[in-house]
Amino acid sequence: MTQFTPPSSSRPGPGQVPEPRTAGDPGEPRTAVLRALADRPAPLAPPGAVAALTDRFLVHTSWGAARAVLPLLPQLGGVVLRGAEAATGVGQLHHAGFSGVLAIDPEGYAEAAATAEQPFVLPTGGLFDVSLPEYLQGQRDLGATVTLTPTGYLWAGDSEALRAATSLAADLDRDDVLFSAPLDIGWFTDDHIDHLIAVLAQLSMPKAVFLGGQFDPLERYKASVRNLRRLVGEAGHVAVLRTDLTGFDAVCHGAFAASIGTGGSLRHIIPFGQRRQAANRDQSPSVLHGDLMTFFKGTTLAKRFANHPAPTCNCPACGGRALDSFHGTDDSADAHAHGIYTWNLWVALIQEQPTLAARASWWQRRAAEAITHCDELNSQLGQDGAFTPPATLKAWAELPPWPTGASTPQRSRTH
């Protein structure tokens, strides 16, 4: 008889799977966890240096964009820089006495897909290989407040790569690290969410989730908004980075921090190996229409308001500027500053709420108002469908504001 011997180590080797666990280890009931979270005044702070990010909304951008936009802004919660000049930018901001949190997005997910054998993307080609601890220390040496692991892109269901990455991260003996989880949005279907939460919850280190997919990744699967809320509430110390207004939904539901991208390409990540797809490739910047809670290309707003006066913005960056006036690359910094001013106002408003559950209700009302405003605006313009609420916005408005803890609905199918 063949001996059926699963790997004995808790850490799976390449191509191996972890040791089976005995059944009946449900842990703390979900409902109790969610109830306790609902009553908290603010997200639970992670341990160590990462606690500095708690309840903060950071700007996710490149150093090139940051140089242009930072002088236009007031004090920020922090900046996450990506790209070739990220290290330069963090160093310069650090030496200039920048008071917010500084971090570098290593963008390992853009270099390779994570595998069980190589879950992290570390620099090669020098005289010596760079280890993960050395790589992270390098970020700190540049002046970063916290560090991010250079995790490769995690395809939906590739649990071997995910577990290999979390297993190696768990061995890091430092409290200034966020485990980057660049997750294909397919992870947020009902097929995978329980497993994803379980694996990430086993890692005590704070987690930084990136959402992978073209356009708005959350629109790819109906369950993804609901399941992202579950993840940030149940997986323990989760931040959502390089995102859009989803960062607010996440922080209202338990995420300890979020970073919001200045441009469309910095508000999600692209599945490894794919080229970025865009509905409109003109050079106008994306502009946040606060009342609609949606980013639009500047040219799109110009077309929609061609025959009507566009709304104006009185934020310090705009000073009464019309929202249909951001046409080209020269307007990018102003558009980015406008967006950051706009959502920074919301940061103060959600932090005024007494509990996370109250924040979630506030966010739901805000989304519902945006949808109502969309109809009103179309009526004013005399154009049915000129503005259409995105599916994600509808989900924020229509889902129960706070998860109940009920099990993920799943049914068996016949093949």
Place this chain on the structure above:
Amino acid sequence: MVDLGAVAQHRMLVLARESRGITQGQLAEKMRSLDGAGAVSQGYVSRAEAGRLVVSGDRLELYARAVDYPARLLCLDELEIGAGPGLVHHRKRQATSASALRRIHALLNLTRIQLRALTDGLPRPGKRGLPHLSVDDVYRPEDAAKAVRATWGISPGPLPSVIGVLEDAGGLVVRRELLPPVSLDSGTDTVPVDAVSACPANADPIMLLNMGTPAERQRFTVAHELGHMIMHAVPHPRQEMQADRFAAELLMPERQIRGELRTRLDITRLLELKMRWRVSMWALLRRARTLGELSDWQYRSLAVGMSSLGYRTSEPAELDAETPVAVTVLIADQLRRGHTVERLARAAFLHLHEFTHVYLDDSLLHSDGLGKGVLSVSPATSGGSSP
């Protein structure tokens, strides 16, 4: 002639009747027509099956004729499988009537008795046995399937034979008429039982496959049942979904199929992949969505397209169904040892005509390896272990 001292076991009376799919009233009527005396009522059958009266002698003989089993079967004192939860698994049972399920359970129990008799005395070397793995949110059904592939040395890529995997582990598979099959992908409300399986203590795992289940679904069904056998010694509220996930990973390993699902996934491509992986186009479609290669919208669009082409009832490029061989090999072995078909039928508590119908496939009926058609083998006079 029945042994005058033999007494029927009441649970065996139930199993025998239910395996024939008849009610107590129908059985009483049959007994009356055979007896001609009109003395048997439904109440009699009810009391007999409840153990409240003794069935022996002529009445036992009459009972046996009515259910078309040897009287010896009705006197067996057997520990029934399926009495407790979790021991018997079906795919699917949502739309199946209680009476149909009782018939299937009875068939499973009687098949176990038959197979035990047929394997008695035969060495079964090299069987690796089925592992029992508990799954949860961390150790997933997919991990159990990966472990099975890795530990049993199954090559990456399409699985040549999923029945072969089960049989190599000591499982015995028999095709029986459980219920008429329905169309592919007809949803959980109308899907009948495709298969039933059990892992009795101290006995070979057994699986009954519904004859006529579309070949497209057969391999997934067997893999699904194998998943139950490996993962569900203890019932789990999501065990059907878990068994589906086990089957999907066993038949379409994520590591190998992801790249193939990524290229221009349309109906033509699904058909190509069906021929390569030997699973239904619907299974491939769902696998693509599960692995994030199709969005909800893309999945729905392709599903609508396949439905409009009639693929819910019949897919193009029909696959060849897998054929179980282990039981046939066992019977051939018994015949080679000198046992006759009549003797094997008697050992299996079946009349010759039914034994021949259920257990002797064409390869045995026309085998030259036995020197002549096995149905004409003369009764053995000696030798061999007693099955």
